[in-house]
Amino acid sequence: MYEGNTLISGQNEVEPIAATGILQSDAFLSNPLSETKPRYKTPCVVKTTISGDEIAIAPPADPDETTAPWLIKTTGDLDQLTNLPDNWDSYNSPSISSRLLMNAKNFLSSLEFENISPPRVVPVSGGGIQFEWQYGNRELEVEFVEERFVGYLKIVNDQPTGEGQFSISDYDSGRLLIKWLRPRQF
């Protein structure tokens, strides 16, 4: 909590530099007794006044937030997809739309799991993005093909066991899928 211009952590007192908000001491982050659990950005959902559509928008970067290595890797892989030209698969598939790319990035940002491995990032024929994870005998495919929905497929022992879709703003469903993928982690 802050009192005046000083952050009170219970263990340390550190003062933010007024203009930047950057902490003058990193003791707060390195102290094992302090609350060092990484916090990741969770996208917020707004409704546009014109169309009424729900759009997920990532909040501004916060210097106090930690970005997980898998998220950095996957975001880089996603950015690579923007280099795909039209007809990238020789079947007239269009290049990846910026809206689908934004949906995929916001989905990833909503997964607050430090130890998750980076998914394979694969372009979908017809235009879209697919993430593929595998843990043991469980696999999960998450796709962004429609602008308002996230599609998924669960696979156990190489056999599809369930598929469906949910709203792009339903981040809890995304987290539940990851819990399904790694049940022993929770």
Next chain:
Amino acid sequence: MNDESDPYFIKILVPKNESLWRRIAESQIVKLEIGTYRPSSAAFKGIDISVDIASKSTPERSIKTSSGLAGFLAKVPITLGYQVIENPIPENPAHAIIKGKIRRGHARTIAKACQWVIEPRFT
């Protein structure tokens, strides 16, 4: 051209025992832990996806500039409930389509059934 909007359209179904080929882009190839490769299911998603009828083409003609050429029997999508329809076009007389929107699980099943006709080449 075999077009369903044509009043003289005749739907010719591809038989179950025919081999079908689909080009696989490099970005859609999955490397397995054992060091081999398979096509991602993402290569088989969509509506009315295109394939070549193997008996009417050659691997060299079908692959064009893609990384790999995957083959599977027509009975795979047919058993899943899809029709495979001949759809010759001027630039590709071997062209056919798997009719309808491929479900996610079915795309995965087709991908798993594939064997490489031409192994993937990587840039």
